[in-house]
Amino acid sequence: MKLGILSRAPRSYSTQRLRTAALDRGHQVKVLNTLRFAIDLSGEEPDLQFRGRQLSDYDAVLPRIGNSITYFGTAVVRQFEQMDVYTPNTANGIGNSRDKLRASQILSRHNIGMPATTFVWDRADVIPAIERVGGAPVVIKLLEGTQGIGVILAPTLKVAEAIIETLQSTRQQVLIQRFVKESRGRDIRALVVGDRVVAAMRRVAQGDEFRSNVHRGGTVERVDLDPAYEQVAVRAAQIMGLKVAGVDMLEGDDGPLVMEVNSSPGLEGIEMATKLDVAGAIIDYIDNQVAFPQIDVRERLSVSTGYGVAEIVVHGDADLVGKTLGESGLRDLDITVLTLHRGTTVIANPFNRHVLEPDDRLLCFGKLEEMRSMIPARPKRRARIKKLPKQPLPIDS
Ligand SMILES: Nc1ncnc2c1ncn2[C@@H]1O[C@H](COP(=O)(O)OP(=O)(O)O)[C@@H](O)[C@H]1O
Ligand SMILES: [Mg+2]
Structure with missing residues (x-):
């Protein structure tokens, strides 16, 4: 493949390692300074110029967008997405993870532990x-x-x-x-590539410092991750829309607490600590996925007027329970079930013979009008009020 590494630091450890790993595997690779692109929306198709000249064809890009250039950098990545060039990290994913509040808001509905x-x-x-x-x-x-x-x-x-x-x-x-407190100045950095953790390390803060960042003098050691930590790291990265991510977790009394998801994780600390070829794993992953550029499903599918994506929940008392997907009648209503979520498992492209159970969630594409009546009423917010001691009822005057 022909790969572009979007980076302003061609000589940094991470960029060098990624470049070498790509070359070693027989790929063509160029390090492209993110700030030298021009986003070109003047022609018939979305385009990019680089250093004032038409950009040649790339199969994939690997964005390494620094914090100081998030806006321009994500605009460049978004442009590659419009041109159907594969990127493991989308502009949305990078933007969402960059803002600690936005990231926590998005993760908060997915049952992921956070401080x-x-x-x-x-x-x-x-x-x-x-x-x-x-x-x-x-x-x-x-x-x-x-x-x-x-x-x-x-x-x-x-x-x-x-x-x-x-x-x-x-x-x-x-x-x-x-x-x-219980984390005692230590945290876990898990390097996620695709749907697995390829390397993990523990970072330990120095002296009475509570921040374990390597830039704050933290030391690193390799760690064999508990499966619970691996699972949370992978889910957090996927929810953020990042296929290459460094997920930082504190070790809470009840398990992992995700602090942040980094879209351009540094490779030096983790490769030194683990002696693992993280750069190679990233390149291999991209090479595997290059045929599947990111598609914004909602955006693409909603172009068909009157059609859209919705989630239908199977209620305990509804007529869908106990029926197979085939018997459900959904297809006759012009509704296609894309995935079936049951608890934490996801069945993609479920067959007609799957029997529906209460609380199954069906991600569907179909006629919005038909789906409208099946979409559950918005659940009431759970009250989080602590139980008060019994008090005499106020007397109406
Ligand atoms: N809520 C917290 N409790 C304890 N330690 C924390 C907490 N939040 C951050 N830290 C420590 O500070 C470090 C930096 O915090 P983090 O949110 O990752 O910011 P940064 O983006 O600057 O790395 C973490 O790696 C961790 O060691
Ligand atoms: Mg951090």
Whole structure:
């Protein structure tokens, strides 16, 4: 294949390793400075120029977009997507993972452990927010920090409040997060490629530092990951839309707590710690997937007027329970079932003979009008109010 590595650091360890791994495998590879592209929307088809000249044909790109150029960098990646060039990490995935709040919001519905996190605007809401996540000491994070910069441990409510006020006065938005003490300055970095963890390491903070980033002096050691950690890392990366990702997890009392998902994980620390060929695994994965450029399913399918994608839930008392997919009558209503979700398992392209069970979720493509009546009513929010001690009912006056 012909691969373009989008990077502004041609001499960095990671870029060099990826380039060499591609060459060793007989691929053509070029390191392309992300900032030298011109996005060209003037012709009939989406196009790209590089250093002022028409870009040659590429089969795949591997984006290594730094934090300081997220907007332009993701625009370039999005343009490659429009040109049907394969990328393991989509522009959406990179954008979503870059913002710690956005990433946590997206992960929060998927039953993935995360440190309790909250985000507020008004000064009056700061103290209650800190208390909601467990009180001081509390972690305060800039939304787009990296390498540990912008992650602060505030020892008391007063200090936390002062830090947040100061940052907000300079128009910086911050997350408030429970300090996961039990992790004791250590965390896990899992390198996800496709649907598996290819390497993992534990990072240990130095001295009384609580941040374990290598850039903050953290040391690294290889670690054999518990399957629970592997599974969470892979799911977190997939939900973010990233096929190459470094997933950072704290070791909580009840298992992994995902802190962030990095779309351009550094390779030096993890290859040194594990002696594994992570760069090679990334290149092999891309080579395998190159025939399948990313397609935004919703966008493509909704072009057919009146048709769309929806999720239908099989209710316990509904007439679908106990029937096979074939007997369900969905096909006659012009509805195709793309996947069947049952608990944590997913059956892709399910056969007609699958018998439906209560709580099965069917991802369907079909006539919106027909699907409308089958879409479950929006569930009521679960009240999170703690049970109050029994009190006499107030007397109506
Ligand atoms: N809620 C937390 N509790 C305990 N330690 C944390 C917490 N959040 C971050 N850390 C420590 O700080 C480091 C940096 O935090 P992280 O959110 O990954 O920011 P960055 O993007 O700067 O790496 C983590 O690797 C971890 O060691
Ligand atoms: Mg981190």
